Amino acid sequence: MTWLSLAINEINRRGDLNNEIITVLRAFGKDDADAPGPADLNPDSSFVKDNDQRHDDDDDDDDECAMTYLQNRIARELLDEIDIDQANMFGRRFASVSTLLKSQQQQHQQQHDHDNNAVSTEQLLRLALYRRTVQILSTTDPILSQRKALRIRALVDFIWSQSLVLGLADEASKAAATAATTSSSSSDAQQHHHHHPSLVELVHQMELQNTTSKHYNEFSPGFYHATITGTTKDFGPVHINILRIHLKQKENGGCIMKCLDAREVTTDLTELAYRMGAVAAISGGFFLYSEPDIVEPSKRTDPVGLLVSDGDVCLPPVFQRATIFQKSRNGNEEEEEEEGLIDLDKIGMDGVTCILKLCCGSGEEEDHIVELVIGKDGVKCTHRGDSEQFHVVKNEVGLAIVGGQVVAISSTLLHVPLAGYILSFPKSMVPSYINDNGVSISVEYKLPPSISDISDAMAGGPMFFSESVDENDYSMELHAEDFRGTAPPVTFSQDETFDRNLLPRMGVGITKDGEELICVAVDGRNLEKALGLTLQGTSDLLKALGCTKAMNLDGGSSKRMVIFDQQTKKHKVVCLSTTEIKANAENKTDPSRPVHSAILFLPQKT
Numbered sequence: 001m002t003w004l005s006l007a008i009n010e011i012n013r014r015g016d017l018n019n020e021i022i023t024v025l026r027a028f029g030k031d032d033a034d035a036p037g038p039a040d041l042n043p044d045s046s047f048v049k050d051n052d053q054r055h056d057d058d059d060d061d062d063d064e065c066a067m068t069y070l071q072n073r074i075a076r077e078l079l080d081e082i083d084i085d086q087a088n089m090f091g092r093r094f095a096s097v098s099t100l101l102k103s104q105q106q107q108h109q110q111q112h113d114h115d116n117n118a119v120s121t122e123q124l125l126r127l128a129l130y131r132r133t134v135q136i137l138s139t140t141d142p143i144l145s146q147r148k149a150l151r152i153r154a155l156v157d158f159i160w161s162q163s164l165v166l167g168l169a170d171e172a173s174k175a176a177a178t179a180a181t182t183s184s185s186s187s188d189a190q191q192h193h194h195h196h197p198s199l200v201e202l203v204h205q206m207e208l209q210n211t212t213s214k215h216y217n218e219f220s221p222g223f224y225h226a227t228i229t230g231t232t233k234d235f236g237p238v239h240i241n242i243l244r245i246h247l248k249q250k251e252n253g254g255c256i257m258k259c260l261d262a263r264e265v266t267t268d269l270t271e272l273a274y275r276m277g278a279v280a281a282i283s284g285g286f287f288l289y290s291e292p293d294i295v296e297p298s299k300r301t302d303p304v305g306l307l308v309s310d311g312d313v314c315l316p317p318v319f320q321r322a323t324i325f326q327k328s329r330n331g332n333e334e335e336e337e338e339e340g341l342i343d344l345d346k347i348g349m350d351g352v353t354c355i356l357k358l359c360c361g362s363g364e365e366e367d368h369i370v371e372l373v374i375g376k377d378g379v380k381c382t383h384r385g386d387s388e389q390f391h392v393v394k395n396e397v398g399l400a401i402v403g404g405q406v407v408a409i410s411s412t413l414l415h416v417p418l419a420g421y422i423l424s425f426p427k428s429m430v431p432s433y434i435n436d437n438g439v440s441i442s443v444e445y446k447l448p449p450s451i452s453d454i455s456d457a458m459a460g461g462p463m464f465f466s467e468s469v470d471e472n473d474y475s476m477e478l479h480a481e482d483f484r485g486t487a488p489p490v491t492f493s494q495d496e497t498f499d500r501n502l503l504p505r506m507g508v509g510i511t512k513d514g515e516e517l518i519c520v521a522v523d524g525r526n527l528e529k530a531l532g533l534t535l536q537g538t539s540d541l542l543k544a545l546g547c548t549k550a551m552n553l554d555g556g557s558s559k560r561m562v563i564f565d566q567q568t569k570k571h572k573v574v575c576l577s578t579t580e581i582k583a584n585a586e587n588k589t590d591p592s593r594p595v596h597s598a599i600l601f602l603p604q605k606t
Contacts, residue, residue: 003131004035010119018169021124024162028132028155028496036135041119043126067102070133071095074152077137081149081292089579090152094133096581097160100527101126104163121166129159146292150490153290154497160581161502164531168236196233199537203228203544210546211244211516220279220603222246222255225563225574229529235502235537239530241561241574242545243280243519245601247342254340255517257326258600259284259458260309263301267594269562270571276600281571282519283506283560284597285460285553286489288419293486297402298419301596304488305459306347313445315403318383318421319482320348321461322551324508324599328455340604342517344510344551346463346481349374349381351448354423356399356406358431359440370430372423379429382422385487390414390422397434398424399441406441409434419488458553458599461492464507464539466549476535489554502532505555507539509547517601518545521561523576530576557593 007025011017029035038045044066075084075091082090105122136144136151144151197205207213208226216224228240245255258276262284266272273281286304288294306317311328327341351374358368372379382390392398392411400408402420414422433439447454461481478484483492504524510517520541524532533541535552542550557579565572579593 001039002033002035003037003039003041003127004029004032006039006041007119007124007127008032010041011124014119017119017121017124018166020166020169021121023498024159024166024500025124025128027128027158027498028136028151035131036138037131041123041127043123043130066130067095067098070098070130073137074133078149078152081146082290086149086290090149090156093156093160093581094129094152097156097163098126098129100160100581101129101163104167122163125159125163125166129155147490147494149292150290150494151496154491154495154501156581157501157503158497160525161497161500161532164236164502164527165500168233196231198234199228199232199238199533200540200544202230202232202238203541208242208545211246216242216244219563219566222249222603223279223563223601225280227574235533236531237526237529238533239523239526239576240541241521241523243282243521243561243563243601245280245517245519246515247340247517248515254604255342256340256602256604257324257342257456258309258602259307259324259456260598260600261303261307261314262595262598267596269560269595269598270573272595272598273562273564273571273600276602278562278571278600278602279564280601281560281562282508282521282599283554283558283595284458284599286492287554287558287596288488291418291486291488291490293418295418297405297407298417301594302419303597304419305461306457307459307597308447308454308457311455313447316352316354316421316445317347317349317447317459318381318419319385319459319461319487320346320350321459321481321483322463323347323457323459324551324553325451325454325457328453341514342510343514344463344466344508344549347447347451347457347459348482349421351375351450352381353446354379354401355444355446356430357442357444358434359442360433360436360438368431372425372429374423377426377429379423379425382416382424383420383482383487384416384418385482385485385493386416388416388486390416390424392424395427396424397427397430398422401443404443404445406443409441418486458597460508460551460553462535462552464509464535464542464550464552468549476539491556499535502534502537503555504530504557504559505533505535505538506553506559506561507542507550508553509542509545509550511546512548516546518542518547518550519561520545521559521575522555523559524555525578525580526576526582528582553599554597558595560595 071091075087078087101122105120108120132155139145206215211224215226218224224244226242231237247254269281288302305319306323307315324344329340354372356370374381397411398414399406400414402417462476487493505522507520522533523530561575562571
């Protein structure tokens with residue numbers, strides 16, 4: 001008997017508890033037997049004080065002691081993987097969720113004072129939070145012991161999300177029951193308990209499928225902004241900013257999109273938009289952050305995946321993932337329809353040309369340039385979604401590459417770089433002195449001919465949907481976009497929450513015939529104003545807004561949207577930016593994470 005089996009038995013016995021709780025309790029465990037800890041339903045027995053010494057009159061303080069103990073343990077034990085600021089932040093998030101659940105549990109007991117011993121949904125969620133936290137921190141598994149920070153972060157967000165989702169479900173169930181028992185003469189009462197609209201229904205009610213809606217503000221010619229606020233039946237309170245850009249309007253000349261590594265200019269998105277002359281900007285793709293094995297030359301906050309800026313392939317498409325891109329404007333009348341096109345598609349390494357530049361410092365050999373096309377003549381690419389170790393086959397050579405830098409060469413065994421790849425090919429394709437001391441190798445990239453004219457691009461993923469192709473190829477299949485193994489971000493590749501987390505999100509989409517680009521910045525982690533969305537919820541939102549293809553960008557604490565305010569003549573952040581879980585919507589002091597990569601939108605000059 002385990003705490004999990006006891007909880008499942010209690011849920012099945014009671015009948016008044018939502019069966020969905022069982023799925024939540026099972027998360028972060030291999031099976032029902034994988035539930036270590038005391039076999040009881042008291043959350044506060046899930047931690048161990050020094051020598052487990054306490055007095056009988058300490059029971060009232062047990063929950064606070066357990067929370068503080070685990071918060072401190074999180075902040076202390078995660079320092080092997082992340083820096084002290086992150087570790088403390090993860091500890092605070094844990095404490096915030098614990099406090100909210102305890103408060104809700106006490107409210108439940110007050111409402112059911114006839115049976116204070118009854119197990120509530122909030123108690124079971126706090127039980128799972130505490131027991132799984134101890135389990136994650138105490139693991140001796142050689143792989144999982146290196147991923148404690150990732151798993152703690154995911155667990156806390158997951159329990160927070162499910163407390164809200166289950167609360168919404170319980171509220172809807174109670175409202176339906178009340179409506180069923182209310183007499184026909186009590187129409188006002190029925191209206192009071194009538195469900196809130198779903199998020200998609202709210203979009204339609206506000207007529208946000210078109211910029212003619214009164215809710216849109218045209219803050220620059222062809223650039224429109226609107227905000228969705230309100231309470232929905234599926235996601236609770238929402239606060240979502242929408243940016244719509246007309247791409248084919250002749251009167252404003254369309255839009256120029258700039259994708260860049262913001263760290264090279266400024267990580268303040270408002271300042272970045274101002275310096276670059278943009279009228280709108282959003283945070284970009286994924287970056288290294290919670291991965292436990294970030295080693296030189298990689299560093300925390302490095303972008304992950306394809307990055308093209310002003311025609312320069314800054315980072316190759318190591319992982320085949322959804323990408324937003326714009327074609328170059330060359331002034332060729334015959335190609336005018338394609339020029340300046342902003343579109344979405346999956347882009348990977350197949351067909352990419354790797355240009356190796358071998359420089360011989362000794363002067364005994366001439367410098368040499370070798371062009372290798374991936375997928376041709378035995379040239380292959382292996383990344384962390386495939387394996388962490390690569391065994392080079394006979395008569396081949398392997399290069400471990402990060403960006404434009406070769407970090408290792410071998411004809412036997414190589415470690416696959418976290419955000420890089422192994423380029424393997426027959427030895428006959430390169431000079432024999434490639435392994436000599438003093439030979440330095442740099443790498444540049446050319447995209448395949450079909451997309452060689454891309455001026456700017458930013459990878460994200462997954463692709464939500466695309467009505468122009470087989471839906472099965474573009475329907476949030478994480479493994480198909482290399483979100484697997486230890487490929488970054490590991491928050492996606494090693495997700496244990498089944499896309500049930502309500503989180504801040506960033507999504508982009510294209511409407512029919514490429515007429516408009518739509519960006520949505522979804523706020524979250526705010527109990528009063530915005531709980532967040534799932535990936536599927538973000539996908540449904542973009543489809544409801546009129547997109548025929550759409551994709552995900554990096555969300556969470558890095559999500560940001562900036563527009564130019566015509567009244568103040570200054571750029572401003574329009575979304576709620578926070579790294580903390582907030583119960584008080586009026587608290588203005590929460591920190592915001594810097595933006596490490598960005599997508600800027602500039603009006604096209606006619």
